[in-house]
Amino acid sequence: AQRVTQPEKLLSVFKGAPVELKCNYSYSGSPELFWYVQYSRQRLQLLLRHISRESIKGFTADLNKGETSFHLKKPFAQEEDSAMYYCALGTGGFKTIFGAGTRLFVKA
Amino acid sequence: DTEVTQTPKHLVMGMTNKKSLKCEQHMGHRAMYWYKQKAKKPPELMFVYSYEKLSINESVPSRFSPECPNSSLLNLHLHALQPEDSALYLCASSQRAQGASQETQYFGPGTRLLVL
Numbered sequence: 001a002q003r004v005t006q007p008e009k010l011l012s013v014f015k016g017a018p019v020e021l022k023c024n025y026s027y028s029g030s031p032e033l034f035w036y037v038q039y040s041r042q043r044l045q046l047l048l049r050h051i052s053r054e055s056i057k058g059f060t061a062d063l064n065k066g067e068t069s070f071h072l073k074k075p076f077a078q079e080e081d082s083a084m085y086y087c088a089l090g091t092g093g094f095k096t097i098f099g100a101g102t103r104l105f106v107k108a
Numbered sequence: 109d110t111e112v113t114q115t116p117k118h119l120v121m122g123m124t125n126k127k128s129l130k131c132e133q134h135m136g137h138r139a140m141y142w143y144k145q146k147a148k149k150p151p152e153l154m155f156v157y158s159y160e161k162l163s164i165n166e167s168v169p170s171r172f173s174p175e176c177p178n179s180s181l182l183n184l185h186l187h188a189l190q191p192e193d194s195a196l197y198l199c200a201s202s203q204r205a206q207g208a209s210q211e212t213q214y215f216g217p218g219t220r221l222l223v224l
Binding site for chain 2: 032034043044045046049086090091092093094095096097098099100101
């Protein structure tokens, strides 16, 4: 079955603390993984994708095929990182499956 | 223009009405998508158009009828909807590059639909 699991609905951290948003996937083929973010009152937008191996706004994510994970990490959280984060799995043919999302709240 | 636009922003309709949602992009993208998002849930894929042809229909009820009249426009025609169809409807587009199977999607702000 094709599935994306984000185990935390809500993650609350203090400003300056490290943050890790977990994402696990289930897919028998070659996956393409994305992190999308939705800030308050803004549209859903791409944060990063595994194929580009970039660091965006200090966030990184590494695809671990052995653990079928694509966790999102940032060493020092900022208040402006507070948002809804969705992990998404591309299964080919332009079909995308979104995880349930994790709301990150960064406290001052 | 680097945005996906959607109209209307809000729509209230009765179960016997016929209405249409409109999505437009001028980024030269050749793949366009419709998603449905219920409150506190992730977006769920409904349809994908590739080069103006329907390529994915995720078993969506026929009361939802998509249309892609040209490479910049995507419509979703609504007829005889049910109250449970109330949701945020998101449109997205992507480049549809040769040989690609997955791409970054650019989302519109959505149309919030309420079916009474």
